[in-house]
Structures are given as C-alpha cells and as structure tokens.
Amino acid sequence: MVPTLVQEQQRSATHDVTNQAPPLAPYDASDDPALLEGLRREGAGWAEDGLRRLGVRAGSAQAQEWGEQANRHEPELRTHDRYGNRIDEVEFHPSWHHLMRVAVNEGLAGSAWADDRLGAHVARTAGGLVWGHTEAGHGCPTSMTYAAVPALRRQPELAAVYEPLLTSREYDPALDVPTRKRGLLAGMGMTEKQGGSDVRTNTTVATATAEPGVYTLRGHKWFTSAPMCDVFLVLAQAPDGLSCFLVPRVLPDGSRNTFRIQRLKDKLGNRSNASSEPEFDGTVAWLVGAEGQGVKTIIEMVNCTRLDCVMASATLMRKTLVEAGHHVRHRSAFGARLVDQPLMRNVLADLALESEAATTLTLRLAGAADRAVRGDAGETAFRRIATAVGKYWVTKRGPAFTAEALECLGGNGYVEDSGMPRHYREAPLLSIWEGSGNVNALDVLRALSREAGAAQALFDELALARGADARLDTAVARLEQTLPTATASSARRLVELMALTLQASLLVRHAPPAVADAFCATRLGGDWGHSFGTLPDAADLDTILDRALPGGK
Template sequence: MATHEVNNQPLPLENYNAYAGDPALQEAVALEGGSEWAAQLLNYGEIAGHEILSLGDLANRHKPVLRTHDRYGHRIDQVDFHPSYHRLMELGIGHGLASLTWTGQPGARIARSALMYLHNQFEAGTMCPITMTHAVVPSLRLQPEIAEVWEPRVLTQAYDPRFCQAGEKRGATFGMAMTEKQGGSDVRANTTRARPLGAAGPGQAYELVGHKWFCSAPMSDAFLSLAQTSDGLSCFLVPRWRPDGSVNPIHIQRLKDKLGNLSNASSEIEYPGTWAQMLGEPGRGVATIIRMVGETRLDCVIGSASLMRQAVAQAVHHCSQREAFGQRLASQPLMMNVLADLALESEAAMRLALHLARRFELAARGDPESELLARIATPVAKYWVCKRAVGVINEAQECMGGAGYVEEFILPRLYREAPVNAIWEGSGNVQCLDVLRALEREPRCLDALMSLLEPHATASDALARCRQRILDRLRPGKPQQAQARIVVEDIALALQGSILMQGGNNLVASAFVASRLEQQPGLLFGQLPEGVDSVSLIARAHPLNGPS
C-alpha cells in the first residue's frame, strides 16, 4: 500500500554533454586560442557527462587495494584497482590528457586543459597519475638521453596497466615521490641518500636508500624522486624495473587513508637499495623537479575550477526544478543571489585557469612577457582558486539541502576532493611565499603583471585602486611576509577582473568588478550588489544550455 506520492524531486543531472552545456568554457577556449579543437572537446564533453560520470562513482566506491606479498611470502608491492579506474585512465590518456600539450600544435595546451576540466568534473582521482605523466616531460628533457627513452612512452596516448617492463608496454605513466616524514614541503631536509654505482653525474646509475612519506600513484612505471648526494639534493628517475629485467625494489609500506581522492592510490614507500638514474645536474634537484611541479600546479588550478563548475552545475540544475514555499528555488531572490554569485566565482576561476594555460603555451614559444606572467600567476592562481573551491562546493551543497549531503549525489565526493589541490604541490603559505620569492628574484614579474592590468585599470576605477594597493604593499622596505596572503588575494582578484574584462562579456565582467573590486567582498557567497543581472548569470551557468 503506497503511503505517499513522490513529487517535487528534481531529475538527476546525468547523461548530458558537459561541453555543449557550458558556454563560458566555449568562449574561453576560443578567446585563448583553442577553437580548432572544438569538435574534440564536444566529443569528450559527451563522454564526460555520460561514461566518466558513471565510472567515477564506481572507481571511488571501490578503492585501491595494496598487496605487499604474494601467498608464498614473496614481496610483490602491487596495487589492485577496480576495472572502472582502468577504463577512466584509458579514456583520459587515449584522448590526449597526458600528451596533447607536447605535440606543439597551436592551441594544443588550451585544448588539453579544457579536456582535463571536463574529465575532472566527474572523476578527479585518475587525474593525479595523468597529470604527473603529462607534467614530467619538461624535466625529462633536461637529460636528452633519458628523454629519448621515456618521452615516447609517455606520448603514445595508450594506457597499459600491466606490471611489466616499460619497454614491453604500449605506454607508460609517471608518478612523483618527493617529501619525507621529517620535512614535508621542506624537501632540503630530505635524508634519502643516493650512491653512484659507477661513474657519477647526470644520466648515471645510482642506488637509493631511504623513504618517501607521500608517493602518488605507486603503480606508475617510473617516478621522479629527490635524494641527497655529495653535491647536495638531486633529482632521480626511479623505474619500477631495473635494466637487467628484475623488479626494482620499491617497498610500498601502506596506502594513505585519505579524506578524498579515493580512486587514486597514495602511498608511503621505502627505497632499500633502489636503482635510479640522475636527472639533471647534481645538487640541482629542486630546480630539475620544479619544472614538473610548475605543470602540476597549473593542473591544480584547472582541477579546482572544474570541481567548482560541477558543483555549481548541480546546484543550478537542482534549484531550477525544486520548489519551496510555492516558488521555484532559482526564482527566489536570495537564492538567485547565491546561485549567481557561485556561477560568477566558478567562471572567474575557469577563465584564470585557461588564461594561465595560454601563458604557459606562449612562454614555451619564447614569449618573455608570458614567461614572467606565468611565473607569478601560477602560485597566485594555485593559492586562490584552490582555496575558493571548498567554499563554493559547500555553498552548492546548501543550495541542494539534504540532497547535497547524501552520498548518492556527487556533491559529497566533490567536497571531499576539494582540499587536496590546496595542499598538494605546496599549501597556501608556500604559494604566497613563492609569489614574494618570484618578485624578489625577478622584479620584471611585477612589471609584466602591471602591464597586463594597466589597460583595464584605465577603464575601471575599482581595478585601478586594486592595482595601486598591490604596488603599495610591495614597495621596497615594507614588511611583506606576514601580509603575503593579503597581497596575493589582491593580485588574484585583479587578474580575474582583467581577464574577464578582456573577454568582452560585459554581463560577467561588470558583475565581477562590482562584487569583488568596487566593494569589499563579503566573506560568504550570496552578497552580490543591487543591479547585477542574477537571472542571466544563472541561465549562463545552467548545464543544459546546449544539446544533451
């Protein structure tokens, strides 16, 4: 006997094209030079909103399992994954998320960044090994004889999960193992030692003895790692197999029991005499691996922006259908303000991420201005966007009420996922101090930033005032470190405002300037000033704008 009729429950947001329904992303891709890749993005948007959506749920419910020994007691150090994880890796790598940038084609990095943005909305754990595989290329290229062997394996667009020598596989993936128990981000405190097995120096064989507190994606085919030599901290490539065909001893002690990022394995490892090759100059380990870290920091920004987008899409979709007190939630003034504010924050994050990707591409072609901007804007964006994601997703949960807190919906997974990008590859303080370090070591970074802001500051008094505040806080002789977060926030808002103004969408740009620059921003979302067109901002953010 039925006890009640189920009604006023929104249809789930599923089986839709995540690119077709995102006009803001489409505009950004075109503005940053990725128009030629629109068909590929439309195709992956369909895959993301259908297959990746369902696979992501499975991969996060069935977590990786570590097997340290076989049934006879032999050490094997292998991690088993659910089939959904392998399919997700196959989709991501097969569509160029680890390789497209390095083809050198105009706009390829923009397209790759947008592909990642689509993938990561529905499953973020697999983006960890994909990101590291993509990011390793600049570091590999410092050692041409090593790059000659490993780079083709990275760029094949083929995922091969078998545990065998990399030369026998269709493609290879990379991980990273930098930090240790006693130092964390202070990698110069590392105690792992590297002893040459013959001749010493770049490209030569070494034996590593020590440990790593965080080793991401331990089933990767090789890792970049840091160890001490007689010349100081150096970078090494550590493969899973030795050149003689034997398994390289990398002892996986345990998998981390993490808040989020559950589909991905993160581990603690030991090097009990592990074979490795020096990558880059001895004593220049940080300088070598930072080329990889720069890439992964950009991906942290893209990843956090994508989590925001999915949370906002879910909230707008839900509130456009759900009624309360006789009216659709999305039609109620205060809810409209909240949704529009979230949509604005999400779009500003995405625009900053893709503009930064464009700067990376131009810098690689030899544009000095873009190289300077990328140097300062990367830690700024990493700090700001990754921090903002947590608040955006939590507010989106509130928009959905109890549904936003229930594991059958994607919002709890997004919320658990959000903090990792702010912590990984240097937490907030590390990023802010890196901004100061960049300005100290290369003062032209500030000149490049001011040049970017200047034409838009001329058109906006609020942006001009923000630009002047940045200059005042960075003037010589003024204490900076304790105030670093304040100035980095100003830089982030000024960058986002300028990029949105440059994009030519007056609806979004004017709302951002009015709410973030003309007035002191509220500490919580839903405080847009009068005059902002909330209806149009919400409509723009609705995920079913385009064909499903």
C-alpha cells in the same frame, strides 16, 4: 487479516516520489560559454569539436558511474603474492581503468608535449576541465605524467628513451619493462615525513655506482601518489647536494626495482587514487640533471602540476555549480521553484561569478604555458608569477564554493548518493597538493624578488584592462603601492589582491558586462558580504545565470 485492494493502494501512495530532481546525467560537461570562449581566445579553437565530444562523454551516465564506482571501491595494496614473494602492487576497480584509458587516449597526460600545434597545452587543460566532471582522483597520474616531461628533458639521453612513451596516447597498466610498453605513466616522490614541503631536509641518500649516471637510493618517502606508475621522479641527497633521479618500477633486465610500499594513505578525499609511502633500499635510479640541482630540475614539474591544481579546482566549481543549478530548477519550495526564489538566484549567480573567474584564469594560465614552451619570454615571466598566484587563490576558494553548492541541495546534498560529499572532500586537497597556501604565497614573494620581469609581466597584463573599470584601476593602484613593502607576514593579503585584480582584468576584457560589473563591485568594490549570495540588488542576476547554467534558466 489480508489487506484489501484499497489499503494496498493507500500504502503505495505514501511512497510516491514527487518534487525531486531527476538524474543530471546525461548532460554536456562542455556546455560552458566561459570555457569555450577561453579555448578559442587562447589559441586552441581547433580542439573545440573534440572537446564537445568529450563533454558529452564525461556527462554520460556511464562515465558518471565510473567516477562513483572508482571512489566507492578504493584501491587495495597487495604487498605479497600467495607464495610470499614481495610484489608491492596496487589493485584498482575496473572503473578506474576505464577513466584512465579515456584520459590518456584523449591526450590529458603527456601527449601535448608531442603536439606542435599552437594551443596544444590549452587544449589539454580544457580537456581536463571537461573530463574532470567524472571524478578527480585519476587526474593525479595524468597530471604527473604531463609534468614529468619538461623535467626529464634536462637529461636528454633519458628523455630520448622515455619521452615518446610518456607522450603516448596508449594506456597500458601492465607492470613491465618500460621500453616494452605502449605507453607510460609517471609519478613523483619529493616529500618526507620530517620535512614535507621543505624538501631540502630530505634524508634519502643517493650513492653513485660504477656506471656513470646510475645510483642506488636508500630512504623513505612520505607522500608518493599513484604508486602503480611506471617511473618516478624522486629527490635524494647525492654527494653534491639534493638531486633529481628517475626511478623505474621494473629494471631493464625485467627484474623489479626495490619499491616497497609500506602502506596506502587513508585520506579525507581523492580516495580513488592510491597515495603511498614507498621505501627505497638499494633502489636503482638514474640522475636527471646535475647533482645538487634537484630543486631546479623538478621545478618545471611543479609549475605544471600547480596549473593542474588550478584546473582541478575550477573543474570542481563548475561541476558542483551545474549540480546545484540542476537541482534548483527541478525542486520547489514555498510555492515556487527554487531557481525562481530571489535569494537562491543570488547565491547561484555569486557562485557563477566565482566559477567563470576560475575557469577564465585557468585557460589564461594554460595559454601562458603554451606560449612559454615556444620561447615567449614575457609569457614565461607571466606564467611564473600568475600560476603561483592562481594556485593560491583558486584552490582556496574551492572548499567554500563546494560547501555552498552542496547547501543548495539541502539535505539531499549531504548524502553520499548525491555525489556532493565526494566533491566537498576533494576540494581541500588542491590547496595542499604542490604546496599549501603559505608555501605558495611565499613562493610569490620569492618570484617577485628573484625572477626578472615577473612583477612587470603581471602589471603588463593588468594594464590591458586599464580604464575599463574604475574599481579595477583603484585596486591595481593599491597593488602597485603595496608591492614594494610586502613582507612574509602579509604575503597572503598581497597574493589575494593580485589574484582578484588578475581575475577582474580578465573578466573586464572578455566576459559580458553583467559578469564583469558584478565581479568588480563585489570582489574589488566592497559591495559584498562574507558569504556567497550577497550580490547587490543592482547585479544583473538573469544575465549571469542564463550564461552560467546549461540550457539557460
């Protein structure tokens, strides 16, 4: 029987879409008071116009689609060409290259090291907080490129050759002799399967050649991300101990260095980025720093990448908060918009506090890094201790945060099309990369015992908020009492207290009273439950949310 017109109309009516949030894009990823205020406060106000431009681009439908496509079409390993020649190349979807080109052109890789302006490193970090709204995977090679520069400076003759290319704003993905390219990307190869974070157990061997400073490597690395980079900083055992080496993919004569990619890792998240197991066998490498000083040489690289772990976690928090806020403003349930439901407002406000604390700490760490580069001893000491503290805490908060933000979308947040599952899978990586929670907590103890002035630098920072909030003063006093008796088994408790007092002191000094009061009441005063959304009735939710959500309520 042929359907009547009335039947057709009735059938189509069952497919009407109502009570669903419209697409978030386009939006402005830089529309965040905590971000913009921190940018100015830490000395990079001159970068605000560019950051706002980048924020509009990051929130565009095109850039958001690039992020989706780069993760949906994962990189593929090509070990051999059609003729059987070993090539060890990784192929990426065009969207990856679009993301990388913008990131490098906008100075999110190594260019801050070539910028003499005060706040250059802060501007770069702020750019990462904004452009990271697209996707996280391509932040790996840009982060390592940024971090490679200070390590490479320990070998001035190598830095003279490579630093101008590592600090270039030109993205050049071709596999070629490094000195023939317009710009370079750097990777790192430290961990091995038998040791992981315990790099002193590495078994890769470096053998000196007749040419001074040139070695050959033999061994197998367990986690080397971004294997398509041009050069790598690698740890290997030289005659005088663990040492750092520069390994180019292509040698000066145009031949390919031995860099056999055994496989790409099948990871939980970060799937747009290739992580690999390369094998070295007669691989040519140049010594960076002195033999036996590998850890000391590469520690500057680790300090930089740990800052970027904090930045990436703060970015994920902000991105998922914006997604959750957008959804609840357009979705209704039980006769009211979700954003007007008291308990949902409590959840969002609690997430907003966590996000602002993470963003504010990230920019403070970037400011310390910027001033440390310029020789400020106090900021150098603060950076050393506070970066490890921030790396531990902010990255630990990320997975719980993204799970709660995902839940704000209900079932819609659990489907891949929403993008929230991708963010949720990404979050745990940042607490693992550059040292898991235990490694970072123990590193804080190491800094306290070995780094002159580290503890004092932290307490000097906390003292800037003395007297502004009684709960903060009590927590700082408890920290002072706890510090001398801290042990390895209690390291996490100590570092968590350090992180919360540091975040609270920053918010007390720089955030609106409603934000600072709610944070101190819950994170330090004990007026909080065991999940997000348990702020006390006295919390000024309206002020917190009007500040946090783009466009206000």
